[in-house]
Amino acid sequence: MDAGPRTVSADSRQPPDVFAPILVLLEKDAAAHFRTTAVRLTPCSYEERPFSHVMRVEVGRGSDAPSHLFVKVFKSKTPPGVDVVRQVIVRDYETTRRVYDWMSVHPDLGAVPPVACYPEHLAMVTEEVRGRTLLEYLHRHASWLAPQRHRDEVDATMATVGRWLRAFQGIDSSGTRVTVDGLRDYIDVRLRRLVDEAAADFSEDDRQRVLRHIQVLGRHVASDDLVEVAVHADMALGNLLVSDRRIVVLDFTMAKRGSALFDLTRLFVQMDLLAVKPYIRGSVIQRLQRAMVSGYDPALTLEHPLFRLHLLLHRINHLTTLSVNRAPLLEELYNGTVRRRHRQWLAAQFERGEAPPPNA
Numbered sequence: 001m002d003a004g005p006r007t008v009s010a011d012s013r014q015p016p017d018v019f020a021p022i023l024v025l026l027e028k029d030a031a032a033h034f035r036t037t038a039v040r041l042t043p044c045s046y047e048e049r050p051f052s053h054v055m056r057v058e059v060g061r062g063s064d065a066p067s068h069l070f071v072k073v074f075k076s077k078t079p080p081g082v083d084v085v086r087q088v089i090v091r092d093y094e095t096t097r098r099v100y101d102w103m104s105v106h107p108d109l110g111a112v113p114p115v116a117c118y119p120e121h122l123a124m125v126t127e128e129v130r131g132r133t134l135l136e137y138l139h140r141h142a143s144w145l146a147p148q149r150h151r152d153e154v155d156a157t158m159a160t161v162g163r164w165l166r167a168f169q170g171i172d173s174s175g176t177r178v179t180v181d182g183l184r185d186y187i188d189v190r191l192r193r194l195v196d197e198a199a200a201d202f203s204e205d206d207r208q209r210v211l212r213h214i215q216v217l218g219r220h221v222a223s224d225d226l227v228e229v230a231v232h233a234d235m236a237l238g239n240l241l242v243s244d245r246r247i248v249v250l251d252f253t254m255a256k257r258g259s260a261l262f263d264l265t266r267l268f269v270q271m272d273l274l275a276v277k278p279y280i281r282g283s284v285i286q287r288l289q290r291a292m293v294s295g296y297d298p299a300l301t302l303e304h305p306l307f308r309l310h311l312l313l314h315r316i317n318h319l320t321t322l323s324v325n326r327a328p329l330l331e332e333l334y335n336g337t338v339r340r341r342h343r344q345w346l347a348a349q350f351e352r353g354e355a356p357p358p359n360a
Helices: 019-029 031-034 082-103 134-142 152-170 179-197 204-219 263-276 284-298 305-322 329-351
Strands: 006-009 039-048 053-060 064-074 110-111 114-118 122-126 227-229 238-241 244-248 256-259
Touching: 019 031, 019 039, 019 064, 019 227, 064 114, 082 114, 082 122, 082 134, 082 152, 110 152, 114 284, 134 152, 134 179, 134 238, 134 263, 152 204, 152 238, 152 256, 152 263, 179 204, 204 329, 244 284, 256 263, 256 329, 263 284, 263 305, 263 329, 305 329
Parallel strands: 110 244
Antiparallel strands: 006 039, 039 053, 053 064, 064 122, 114 122, 227 256, 238 244
8 A cells, every 4th residue: 555645835845846837837728727817826735646746726816715726747757658648648637527527417426627638748737626535534434433423424425436436337338348257367467476476375276266266256247247338447445535415536547448346346345444444343334335335236236246256356456466565564564464354355255155146
């Protein structure tokens, strides 16, 4: 897990010079972006990330209450090269604009509003949406100290998360399908890395057992369940904002096409891992997971074979990441707990028997 960006106040240290031409362009195009030329752009703070700089900018419009923007500038040495990064920025911006427009018919669903794209400066600008990330929201409402009087409201929020995912998938339809073999191959790449990593303590027998489990689950997956849809592909708890009663999603850099249950199960597993923390109530997380799944599809059960297959995919993926990439001591101790949780989950899946129930 990333330790997070380093936030630096603009009051104590000037932002990097890479932002200067972006602010000039925003002021030059003010009429198009802000519907007035009388704007004042004031840097508030910025974050330095491994591959980018992100600055928060206040937009003043005379006597009107100020709004804020986020200006993201990729570092020039970001792999795999400047030309590729420019293409990624343009695609991210166009996807964000398209999703924003698509979601505009839903009053409680949205995407972060795009403002401008400057690929020549490796930059993208979006409006700020006020709210808490879903990660912060769950920390507040699923802790042992959280009052339960807001239970219905919190359940409704998680159901809205599920509805966001379902609505997003309707943005595009090609009629193509993913395959169980393709999912198996994706997982097996990670399994082979686990076998090769001595510290992972993952044997070839372990790999074969997982592959047999995939084969069994795959036999129960219906063809209609494999229809390819739009996938965010980085659906992290920090990439969703709870803004009043709205769910707003950001960062479409990795968006692509894939399996319908990919994003839903990724969030489901992240919520599972949140429950590892001692101050989080596991029973509340389980209730909120069910609310999210129901919001996505009231008929979907946790025993659905494709749902179980995707849970396996994300568990193996995360187990591989934690096993191959070592961390500082304190973080490694926590990661060890998570790795054990993944192994226990795998063992429980195997103990449940091979075939899911007929009504799965």
